[in-house]
Amino acid sequence: MSSAENIDPLMEEQEHEFCGHTLKLAMFKGACLGVSAYIWGPGLVLCQYFQDQKFDFTGKKVLELGSGTGIVGILTVLLGGDVTMTDRPKILQQIQYNVEANIPATARNRSKISALVWGQDQDKYPTDYDIILGSDIVYSPSQFPGLIQTLQYFCRDNTIIYMSSNLNARMGAHDFHSDLLPKLFNSEFLHQSGGDYIYKVTKKTSQESSACV
Known part of the structure; x- marks a missing residue:
């Protein structure tokens, strides 16, 4: 896939700086990408959290769900x-x-881009990821079953999931994080x-899962 082909003529750019890296993100607003053509607050907040907590992802195998513009995943590669x-x-x-615009060629071998539709494609992927990332992926109750199925597939004993969500502006997000997610996973609030x-979301032990039945 070449990024130089069929570039959206209505493309807009935003510039953000995190962890000493200046990120120039294009948003293909004329390409009918819907909400994916925007940089949303939860992604920026998660990037800021990585900066504030001095995250180092060296040696970690990471999967990002719903990458959108790629801002969180790109920063994770740079880290x-x-x-x-x-x-x-x-x-x-x-x-x-x-x-291609933000990751140096020498580091690009640590980035992969692949299609994944929640609830459909997850079993095409391995389950050995150390970390799963998701920013602003909790936005519509119609998507929750597929998202939960995908999270359950990837969340193994040692997997850590970092999710950043807007609980006030996204339909069903409060119920997802306060009721649905804790029934299936350990969910720890980290930052607002x-x-x-x-x-921070992790797999329940068998004893914890039994206690929820």
């Missing part, structure tokens, strides 16, 4: 991670463009910035 950025097929060109909340 040392081996990152697979995923989204619906039509979003991938936008991610590819931003990867305005309406954006970050959670």
